[in-house]
Amino acid sequence: MKLAAWNVNSLKVRLPQLLDWLAASAPDVVCLQETKLEGANFPRAEIEAAGYQVAFSGQKTYNGVALLARGEAPADVVCGNPHFPDEQKRLIAGTVRGVRVVCAYIPNGQAVGSDKYAYKLAWLAALERWLGEELAAHPQLALAGDFNIAPEDRDVHDPAAWAGQILCSDPERAAFQRLQALGLQDSFRLFEQAPKSFSWWDYRMLGFQKNQGLRIDHILLSAPLAARCTAAGIDREMRKRERPSDHAPVTAEIGA
């Protein structure tokens, strides 16, 4: 089973690319972030026509997450974190083929020390608490999405320039490590990977052309799923398109 996560930066704009990518890559489960759509505008019919059933939690203009599952509806869907009342639609979970899939759009944080940074750290602490419970109930669990955290310096094109900055600060990285301490493993690092592998590139300054990026989109797997994981990667093809999302899809393959 192939799991994927993609921050589409507006599902309205990126729908043609999403449909192309579903056809080309045939993922079994897709976690979308930044759909930026309210329920009535969600392109359910187009996605169902591509063979996927959907569950989503959306709002106008900002945020918005969705789960797509090929050939079946995600079961036991939960929106939001019961430990963190939040107007912002950033979390949705569902079960597909016995795997609990948690799709997260972790806050950006804007700048270290800002109110949004405090919100990000509080959001992460509540996520850790809730995931501890989810893992106890669902040993086969994947946490996938836009984490807005580059876990290590090798995930940053220019670690000196980014040192201590948003997405790279020690408290953010410590929060990522606490998620790992729950037993979640970074699927990408289970395998040999090319140096300077990134999942996001700034639209400005020819970021993608120069490969000046960050690896901030991740698929974390519980130990039983990590043991079944046969491959993990980042699909740069969509980032080469006209009018791309600034994020590339990330994928993990789970064997039987």
Add this chain to the structure above:
DNA sequence: ATGGCCAGCATCGCTGGA
């Protein structure tokens, strides 16, 4: 040259992203 982009909402400039 210390900034260059993009999406949404709503105009002809702002917020937010990362």
